[in-house]
Amino acid sequence: MKIRVLLAKPGLDGHDRGIKIIARALRDAGMEVIYTGLRQTPKMIVKTALEESVDVIGLSILSGAHLELLMEIMKELKRKELKEVMVVAGGIIPEEDIPLLEKAGIRAVFGPGSTTKEIIEFIQKDFP
């Protein structure tokens, strides 16, 4: 079975260079990738995750709105009992915010300079 990944841009941020590179790299690594495009609310993202029954959700934010939006997505996932889904994040996320995000259940935060290889390996490790 292929690993199914949902990639999403929560909020109004339009920086999509990173997420589009990840989309292509994950697909080239044999995963099934769904990319939502810009301007997604937490509810929209979780709804798509449910409908597409994905294994992984990758979220990208560079506008500084990450804490509020990512927390909301984690809450919404809990509410819909999607606890099994692996959630990772990327973008401009200050280091001091990472422990908070990890506590909320985000498995990893990939900042600038991360390679597509390390992201692919991180995901594959969970789905042997």
Next chain:
Amino acid sequence: MENPGEYPFTRGIYPLMYKKQLWTMRQYAGFSSAEESNQRYLYLLRQGQTGLSIAFDLPTQIGYDSNHPLARAEVGKVGVPIDTLKDMEILFQGIPLDQASTSMTINATAPILLAMYIALAKKNKVPSEKLRGTVQNDILKEYVARGTYIFPIKPSVRLATDLIEYCSRYLPQWNTASISGYHMREAGCSAVQEVAFTLANGIAYVQAALDKGLDVDVFAQRLSFFFASHTNFLEEVAKFRAARRLWAKIMKERFKAKDDRSCMLRFHAQTCGHTLTREQPLNNISRITLQALAAVLGGAQSLHTNSYDEAYATPSEEAVTIALRTQQIIARETGIIDYPDALGGSYSLESLTDSLGEQAQKYIAKIDEMGGAASAIENGFIQREIQESSYNAQKEIEEKKKIVVGLNEFQSPYQKIGRLTKVDSGAREKQIKLLLQIKKERNQQKTKLALNHLKAVAETNENTMPAFIECAENYATIGEICNVLRKFFGEYKENCWKEGAGNG
């Protein structure tokens, strides 16, 4: 070869360049509320600065009120929130609008923000002919990079052109567009693509204005440009020269401009955020310095230098100051400003300038064949080209075909960075309170009439600017104004992809 200041301006648009006047050091910065921004502007004006640069938050850029569900988390994050004219009144309190030059980074909602500015000037009894400044007003690149579009392409270009037309009549000193390659470069395109896609967008605006019956020599000199200054030093200097030469020829040969000023490509430059690394962050100061130097040797009219900590967070005060000092060092210590187009005549630079220009021209011809920039965006050509370049650039770094110091070579143990900026989240509640208060206190009947009038005008071919001004004067909110247009124009939906469908 021609001298600096002579057509086609390869060597610069003025004979003496910085010997006569330095470039403007224009640092773009956002503050989370109108009061805070106002304090900052008053401080800068006291320091002798006359150019203000306004960053708006994303809800303002995308036409949502601060209490809209999609807006909530973003209010005040990357700039100042503007819901109604009231916020503009606070933003410019104590600032003489006939003396300031105000640059607004705003696109989809540019006509609305400019309408608010005009309404404010009217209230302060400043005649519109005296207003000076710039709106970015380059909607085409928003569909390709940056992403703050609202409506479909065609009505958006109409709104942009309405603004150009209105200003050519009533705000003769206003720069009506800053046609931007910067964001496309940041999204991953090459130097050649940056020149080609930017000038292709410029051609689309000029054509749209001509189609409205405007005189090229009236509006073209108010168009300006905005480019990135990247790391490949000589290529960047050549890029600015090639862009200037190409645009001059396009204006003269294709659009029959008679006035030399219509052919001059004036540009703002910014160093590249994307080239900054998290690893060994102080190295970024060297990168920014070299990029800034390329912009100056390329003949920029104004320059923003990035801050070294941008891969971590919104820049700190200290980092912003170093960025500004970098420009001052180049201007005051290096002696470069005494020589217009100092590198001109070098074989490498001249041949690079020629070849970049020729390659960009071929791209533009290809875009022309597709029916112009709007069609090339609609069919996804420009987006695909950019994604291809950005994916390849990433692969080159990961495969070490391209070296980035500290990232994939010459690594050293991780250094933590201190003093990061935090955005105050209390600002949002205050902003929403003010919005609700204004909505309660305004003359509802008049607001409603103004919004209805806008709807009526939108349905015709009439210029929309007067109707936007009427809405602004009657304290219609940015969300209300955009909703009128959303209903009539519809909204642009990005073409996204699912498993192998291609691109977004």
